[in-house]
Amino acid sequence: MTVEYVDAGHAINQGDLSGKSGDAPPVAQSVDYERIRNARSEPHNWLTYYGAYDGQRYSPLDQINTDNVKNLAPAWMFQCGSSGLIAGASTYSFEAAPLVVDGVMYVSGWDGWAWALDARTGTEIWRYKHATPFDVSLCCGNVNRGMAVAKGKAFYVTPNAHLLALDAVTGKPVWDKVYGDVRAGESATVAPLVVKNLVIVGSSGGEFGVRGHLDAFDVDTGEHQWRCYMVPKPGEPGSETWPSDGEAWARGGANCWVTGTFDPETNLLYVGTGNPAPDFDGGVREGDNLYTDSIVAVDVDSGQIRWHYQCTPHDVWDYDSIGECILFEKDGRKLLGHFDKNGYFFVVDRTNGQLQHITPFVDRIDWGTITRDGKVTPARYPDKEGDPVHFFPGPAGAKEWTHAAYSPKTELFYVPVQDVGATATRRRREFKESIPYWGAGVQVDIEDMAGSVSAFDAKGQEKWRWRNELPMCASVLATGGDLVFAGEPSGEFNALDARTGERLWQFQCGSGHHSSPTTYSIDGRQYIAVPVGWGAWAEGFLPGMLGAGHGSALIVFALPESS
Amino acid sequence: MTTTDDRSALLRELGLDRQNHGTIGRLLAVGNVARAEDGPDGRMKAQIRINADELAFDPAVLVLPHGGTVDLEVFNDDLNTHCMLFPSNGDRQFIWLVNHSRGTATLNLDGPGYYWFSSPTGNDEGRGLTGAIAVLGDTPPEARLDRPDQPRP
Numbered sequence: 066m067t068v069e070y071v072d073a074g075h076a077i078n079q080g081d082l083s084g085k086s087g088d089a090p091p092v093a094q095s096v097d098y099e100r101i102r103n104a105r106s107e108p109h110n111w112l113t114y115y116g117a118y119d120g121q122r123y124s125p126l127d128q129i130n131t132d133n134v135k136n137l138a139p140a141w142m143f144q145c146g147s148s149g150l151i152a153g154a155s156t157y158s159f160e161a162a163p164l165v166v167d168g169v170m171y172v173s174g175w176d177g178w179a180w181a182l183d184a185r186t187g188t189e190i191w192r193y194k195h196a197t198p199f200d201v202s203l204c205c206g207n208v209n210r211g212m213a214v215a216k217g218k219a220f221y222v223t224p225n226a227h228l229l230a231l232d233a234v235t236g237k238p239v240w241d242k243v244y245g246d247v248r249a250g251e252s253a254t255v256a257p258l259v260v261k262n263l264v265i266v267g268s269s270g271g272e273f274g275v276r277g278h279l280d281a282f283d284v285d286t287g288e289h290q291w292r293c294y295m296v297p298k299p300g301e302p303g304s305e306t307w308p309s310d311g312e313a314w315a316r317g318g319a320n321c322w323v324t325g326t327f328d329p330e331t332n333l334l335y336v337g338t339g340n341p342a343p344d345f346d347g348g349v350r351e352g353d354n355l356y357t358d359s360i361v362a363v364d365v366d367s368g369q370i371r372w373h374y375q376c377t378p379h380d381v382w383d384y385d386s387i388g389e390c391i392l393f394e395k396d397g398r399k400l401l402g403h404f405d406k407n408g409y410f411f412v413v414d415r416t417n418g419q420l421q422h423i424t425p426f427v428d429r430i431d432w433g434t435i436t437r438d439g440k441v442t443p444a445r446y447p448d449k450e451g452d453p454v455h456f457f458p459g460p461a462g463a464k465e466w467t468h469a470a471y472s473p474k475t476e477l478f479y480v481p482v483q484d485v486g487a488t489a490t491r492r493r494r495e496f497k498e499s500i501p502y503w504g505a506g507v508q509v510d511i512e513d514m515a516g517s518v519s520a521f522d523a524k525g526q527e528k529w530r531w532r533n534e535l536p537m538c539a540s541v542l543a544t545g546g547d548l549v550f551a552g553e554p555s556g557e558f559n560a561l562d563a564r565t566g567e568r569l570w571q572f573q574c575g576s577g578h579h580s581s582p583t584t585y586s587i588d589g590r591q592y593i594a595v596p597v598g599w600g601a602w603a604e605g606f607l608p609g610m611l612g613a614g615h616g617s618a619l620i621v622f623a624l625p626e627s628s
Numbered sequence: 629m630t631t632t633d634d635r636s637a638l639l640r641e642l643g644l645d646r647q648n649h650g651t652i653g654r655l656l657a658v659g660n661v662a663r664a665e666d667g668p669d670g671r672m673k674a675q676i677r678i679n680a681d682e683l684a685f686d687p688a689v690l691v692l693p694h695g696g697t698v699d700l701e702v703f704n705d706d707l708n709t710h711c712m713l714f715p716s717n718g719d720r721q722f723i724w725l726v727n728h729s730r731g732t733a734t735l736n737l738d739g740p741g742y743y744w745f746s747s748p749t750g751n752d753e754g755r756g757l758t759g760a761i762a763v764l765g766d767t768p769p770e771a772r773l774d775r776p777d778q779p780r781p
Contacts, residue, residue: 070703073731076723079713149713150744150758196715198741225738238718243771248740276773294774315775498778
């Protein structure tokens with residue numbers, strides 16, 4: 066006898082079982098180029114990745130200040146642990162910079178997650194989960210650095226190199242474009258940047274021997290507008306810095322895996338590029354290897370490179386120059402400040418790339434030297450096959466991708482510093498598409514390390530230093546309340562006096578910091594938001610904390626409402 | 629050294645391909661492999677079952693010839709209650725499956741690559757109710773790198 070099956074119905078969205086509240090108010094509809102360009106004039110919002118196009122990670126908000134920060138306390142928390150097997154199950158990390166538009170927070174997580182939250186209460190409004198292949202190539206963890214918002218849409222990238230435009234009200238997809246080849250080892254982690262009517266994104270995958278690129282898509286339609294490769298083909302300008310025979314250029318790296326900055330007056334994007342590939346074996350790619358490890362100025366309309374400044378020619382230490390390019394003015398000059406993984410602070414004229422000066426910002430640098438006027442002399446590098454070479458800084462750099470900040474109020478830069486060395490042993494290998502292409506065995510030190518938040522003026526003179534036993538691996542945030550917020554790998558979230566470096570407040574968040582805190586206000590109440598979730602490629606930047614617990618919480622702080 | 633031909637026999641001998649023999653549960657992804665059926669419009673369809681007392685999906689590995697939308701018909705032929713949580717663009721798809729029940733699910737997956745699905749209740753996932761959906765194909769031409777073809781492993 067046949068027994069009829071019980072009708073189980075049709076599968077539903079898992080999120081329908083999460084208690085989320087529905088649609089967001091249409092706050093993102095009126096966010097356009099003009100508003101983002103003038104983002105600092107609406108400090109209650111954090112409209113774009115760095116808070117403003119200039120990359121300063123500075124907010125004029127000053128309700129929370131040096132006098133009252135001692136009263137700062139959690140206002141709400143959003144936790145987003147996931148179910149099932151995910152790519153990089155041991156390397157996920159919460160690295161985003163939360164955006165806020167008129168009371169709605171847009172934040173992305175690892176493995177294709179994006180959320181809209183009520184920025185006052187933390188209540189989930191909607192979620193979007195892009196399905197991520199378990200086997201996608203991820204050099205440095207299952208991570209995502211954040212979203213962009215404009216014209217009613219919320220944009221973010223996925224680990225398998227899709228750029229998505231979601232309806233900012235409903236969280237439903239509007240368009241979906243692929244801009245990287247997962248079979249080549251490409252992926253995506255960058256927070257998109259909206260400039261004019263373009264969404265600009267870069268590729269990840271430099272450890273797999275890809276050819277780095279920057280892409281622009283139309284905000285409304287998703288139509289591809291331009292692609293700018295950061296390694297020239299034979300015959301193109303810069304190709305003379307690659308071997309004339311073979312295909313080293315085709316595997317050359319130079320990925321733009323961190324968001325660029327933009328100056329509307331020069332019409333230039335300022336993008337840092339990643340390491341050459343293979344990372345540590347320079348013998349297969351003789352030459353300077355442009356435009357790897359460079360600050361590259363790209364015309365935003367055409368996608369053409371206008372000028373470049375290479376921070377580490379012929380890199381064999383994995384010294385990406387993807388660190389933020391902070392735009393600032395000094396003595397009437399339009400300048401750009403950049404803290405590089407190689408341990409030096411570069412200041413260039415952003416109209417033409419002309420070097421102003423270079424200053425070391427970490428105590429231990431022995432890979433080589435760079436003089437103040439830019440002469441580079443390598444000293445210690447993996448050159449002979451099988452010969453271990455120890456050098457400072459290690460491949461995570463004296464500052465990782467996590468960002469420095471600049472306060473126009475104090476005229477100081479605040480930089481999270483990692484003072485950690487490593488040993489690399491050259492091991493030449495044949496290139497095979499999608500297989501890691503380092504050209505070395507690498508071991509980062511687990512002892513004899515230090516960290517700091519250090520303050521520098523525009524000339525590179527150190528003004529103060531807040532020391533930490535562990536390297537500092539999270540972005541810092543500067544505010545008009547003369548505060549600098551900085552998270553530690555061991556979970557502490559600190560507020561420092563922006564003028565002295567004195568620690569004024571601390572909260573243990575329960576997991577290490579590897580994200581970009583932001584600030585905003587609603588109805589006059591200022592909030593500080595920090596994603597917390599240790600992970601990513603800790604074996605590269607702080608293996609001494611490789612065993613620390615993961616986390617997956619967004620914690621938002623405010624002063625008590627009665628104060 | 630085990631050859632491919634020996635693999636099934638050795639798993640059987642070691643008791644890793646069924647419940648509570650070699651290990652407590654069943655080793656993941658040692659079950660059947662099946663292809664989804666590709667429709668004329670590119671939309672695919674397939675069936676996935678949970679057989680009685682196996683705590684395994686049948687097939688344990690479902691292969692899609694390309695990315696896109698697949699319509700699944702799912703069955704719980706077991707004498708216990710389970711569920712299925714599938715990957716899909718937009719949100720994971722969840723269905724609760726009491727004993728002897730049938731349901732449907734619609735998934736959209738990019739590929740190439742493979743994805744896990746499971747029964748997220750108790751430790752069904754560890755006992756064997758974790759399966760894979762493998763999506764074949766390539767990245768669209770417009771997204772590929774401008775470079776000569778490169779050697780692959």
